[in-house]
Amino acid sequence: MKHWRALAVLGTAQFLMVLDTSVMNVSISQLVEDFDTEVTAIQAVITLYALVMAAFMLIGGRLGDILGRRRMFLTGMAVYGVGSAVTAVAPTLWVLTLGWSVIEGLGAAMVLPAMAALVAQSYRGRDRAVAYAVVGGLAGAGIAVGPLLGGWMTTYLTWRLVFAGEVLLVLAVLLCRRVIATPARAAKRPRLDGVGAALSAAGLGLGVLGVLQSSTWGWLEPRNPPFTILGFAPTLFVVGSGIAVLALFRGWERRREARASDPLVHLSLLGRPVLRAGLTTLLSQNLILLGLFFAIPLYLQVVQGFNAFQTGLRLLPVSATMLVTSLCGSSLGRKVGPRRVVRLALAIVAAAVVWLLATIDPVIDDAQFAGAMAVLGVGVGLLASQLGNIVQSGAGEEERSEAGGLQFTAQNLGSALGTALIGSILVGALAGAFTSQVADDPRLSPAAREQVGVRLEAGITFVSTGQVRSAAERAGLPPPEVDAVAESYASAQLDGLKAAILATGGVALASFLVTTHLPSAGAGRPPEPAPPYRSGRDDQTGGLTRDGITVAQGRFLWIMSLRAVPQR
Structure with missing residues (x-):
């Protein structure tokens, strides 16, 4: 035992x-x-x-x-x-x-x-x-x-x-x-490749960060980014930076291998x-x-x-x-x-x-x-x-x-x-489906469509239709238009x-x-x-x-x- x-x-x-x-x-x-x-x-x-x-x-x-x-x-x-x-x-x-x-x-x-x-x-x-x-x-x-x-x-x-x-x-x-039990130590302990560790972590982090933030920043057309680059959303630039850092990591590791250092x-x-x-x-x-x-x-x-x-x-x-x-x-x-x-x-x-x-x-x-x-x-x-x-x-x-x-x-x-x-x-x-639903719904007035468009430009998230309904009511929309917005969002959710x-x-x-x-x-x-x-x-x-x-x-x-x- x-x-x-x-x-x-x-x-x-x-x-x-x-x-x-x-x-x-x-x-x-x-x-x-x-x-x-x-x-x-x-x-x-x-x-x-x-x-x-x-x-x-x-x-x-x-x-x-x-x-x-x-x-x-x-x-x-x-x-x-x-x-x-x-x-x-x-x-x-x-x-x-x-x-x-x-x-x-x-x-x-x-x-x-x-x-x-x-x-x-x-x-x-x-x-x-x-x-x-x-x-x-x-x-x-x-x-x-x-x-x-x-x-x-x-x-x-x-x-x-x-x-x-x-x-x-x-x-x-x-x-x-x-x-x-404490395992026997190896005769020669390897050394930590600090530069390689930093490059690998930074490259992976930048790449995933760009993908994660794409829902907020947009991929090409800026949606709600903290800054833009040449008029574009920064998403692809961040992802590209991650790939570039990983390329540096690859070169660095191969260099260490060639020099018989511990990669x-x-x-x-x-x-x-x-x-x-x-x-x-x-x-x-x-x-x-x-x-x-x-x-x-x-x-x-x-x-x-x-x-x-x-x-x-x-x-x-x-x-x-x-x-x-x-x-x-x-x-x-x-x-x-x-x-x-x-x-x-x-x-x-x-x-x-x-x-x-x-x-x-x-x-x-x-x-x-x-x-x-x-x-x-x-x-x-x-x-x-x-x-x-x-x-x-x-x-x-x-x-x-x-x-x-x-x-x-x-x-x-x-x-x-x-x-x-x-x-x-x-x-x-x-966001795309909700925008399309709102634009094509005849029950919504131009003013209501404009209010929804302004909110979409500020960013959209996945919430319940009840929260959307409450937001529409607080915006002062009449009940038929509140129903229309809630139904459009419910359809866009699916x-x-x-x-x-x-x-x-x-x-x-x-x-x-x-x-x-x-x-x-x-x-x-x-x-x-x-x-x-x-x-x-x-x-x-x-x-x-x-x-x-x-x-x-x-x-x-x-x-x-x-x-x-x-x-x-």
Whole structure:
């Protein structure tokens, strides 16, 4: 029993980080009300959390190599606990952003790479396979219970208690720190590439910031930006600046590699088609899922008026089928090949998006909606069962840490882009549809159209039709015109939601383009020049392997990666 105490501590940390992400999305409406803000502000908070993790995951992994994985794990848990405490008592939106998005995001970027390495270092043989399965199962449990627990707490108590409870769990983990063994230090510790770390974080931050602010600034035509550049909105210039900084990062890392210095990450890994295709598909998966889990709660809470617990109940089908399919899909991959499974998964996701579009009506059909969400979970679960194995099979044994860092970075970058890009499409389509509806409605007078136009120029956000009605009444419009404005906005809401959901389907279809480089049935190790792997039975991991990864490892890596899914 003593042998497994460390696993209990590490698994608790994994469960905690999966559960944490379950609160925000099912609590969007409550957060808007509590902080007297807008949906776009909560969108920014959610996006920033994923972005901080994406920007600092490679740095966190490298610091673990330098300072020691155990020390980094415990330090990260302490940072995470501080962030949870700040979030629990946050009096303003800015404090919430600091606590949840920044401090907790940094803590997670320190904990997750260290935790994965500690599991591998603490167990050998069959014990390691069991350890991966247990930690992966705890992650899956967090995914499944998160929407219900977060929704129930938000509806009947307060979402703040979830974060207060996290502080207690963090303290429990820290009190049990002695059960985590200190791994042997490497003979030569790498050095941190400070310039590379700064360039990567700045490049990712600028790129996602531009996409996030596009809903407020506009893409080309200025909507409500703080400044303009040559008469255009600054959005594309900010995104372009991010790309330029990432190009500098690429050059800097290659220069360090050429000089035999320690880079932040060996970018030569990205030259391997299998690994590159796996990372790209992973990014697409999280972009799709995070985009949908931003748009769908808005439909359930703002349009349908459901509370957080009712929203969590309606998200349960996707969580349940995703968990079951991700556990069972690895055997299918061994029979027909990862490429076919990934393509099947993308087709199922696209079909689920079409089904979801058919359910976006003024009155929800719960049976149809549950069916569409269950199918979506099947598609994402099949992706999850393959992509971790694919990414790791593109790296040698000594490169697994870096490949894992790239994996976490890709998934969190996809999460940040999903919330930012899909949210931007939603708001942009809402504004366009509302403008068109108002212009074509014969019930509205020219004066009413002008008032609506002035408000649209000042910016639009996703609110309830009741709030729009109240605003129209305060503007002094007569009752028939108030009804006309409210009905136009209600119709535009559905159009915006459909445009956002349709965009995720487009991403799923576009992802087919990179699947040609994924391994097919019967493929051995990847064709790129990676170090050879043993086949058959691996005495280090226990269990049958494919490309050096056990089935249990593959399941663990990708159930763990789903912690970023906002079943919140």
